[in-house]
Amino acid sequence: MxxxxxxxxxxxxxxxxxxxxxxxxxxxxxxxxxxxxxxxxxxxxxxxxxxxxxxxxxxxxxxxxxxxxxxxxxxxxxxxxxxxxxxxxxxxxxxxxxxxxxALGVADATVYSTRALTDAERAEISVAFGKLVGTEQLNITNEIDPSLLGGVRVQIGNYIYDSTVASKLEGLKRTLVG
The missing domain is CATH 1.10.520.20 (N-terminal domain of the delta subunit of the F1F0-ATP synthase)
Structure with a gap:
């Protein structure tokens, strides 16, 4: 076991x-x-x-x-x-x-961003992504990653929501190059 x-x-x-x-x-x-x-x-x-x-x-x-x-x-x-x-x-x-x-309706989330998030941004992310995963609140850990260029990547359990500039540029590159 x-x-x-x-x-x-x-x-x-x-x-x-x-x-x-x-x-x-x-x-x-x-x-x-x-x-x-x-x-x-x-x-x-x-x-x-x-x-x-x-x-x-x-x-x-x-x-x-x-x-x-x-x-x-x-x-x-x-x-x-x-x-x-x-x-x-x-x-x-x-x-x-x-x-x-x-049990308490809370999930842990890691938010990758280019800079430290403000309390207002944390609250906004908590509400928006909490609805997506069906929880009332997110405990957010903020990780600084300058390679993202901009935007945020949110990881909640096995789910990853990526709206970073780097991922959008990579998607554009795949579309243009084939």
Whole structure:
């Protein structure tokens, strides 16, 4: 069984628990923080995956480091330690975010532009592209790409909406050259 499949199962279980207890936002925020900590601190993930350290000690470390996190997040991490799948914690957290966003009518989008977007532009893009994909709101991450020349390219999940000058010039070139 692939890591992603297993991670989705853990994420689904955590999502259902958070939904039942009505703490989706809190658990989601804690998992976002967890991802930040684990991605910026690879030594911690190495420590939690070290075979020479007992599972009880690892669980105590997790409980201490994430003492302010929601208990469901801490228990999920401890379960991943028990099942020797702590290396999948980031994938579980990201899968949870996807499930929670979907339940709340929110989608993540990456907008590539030649310059940083203003808040008004972000709001306008959120409304326009949110309608296209059937969500109420988009969480927009703005990536600067000077090679676009102008316009924007929006990626929402597997969908890409490209209205950049570079893509229009490429289309024109294909039409003229054949």
């Amino acid at each position: 692939s890591q992603t499949t297993v991670a989705k199962r853990y994420a689904q279980a955590l999502f259902q628990l958070a939904q039942e207890k009505q703490v989706l936002a809190e658990v989601g925020a804690d998992l976002k923080e967890l991802v930040t900590v684990l991605e910026s601190n690879t030594e911690l993930l190495d420590l939690l995956g070290a075979p020479k350290i007992s599972a009880d000690r690892k669980k105590a470390i997790v409980a201490e480091i994430f003492s302010n996190a929601h208990p469901a997040v801490v228990k999920t991490l401890q379960l991943l330690i028990d099942k020797k799948r702590v290396n999948e914690a980031v994938i579980v957290a990201k899968e949870f975010q996807t499930l929670a966003s979907s």
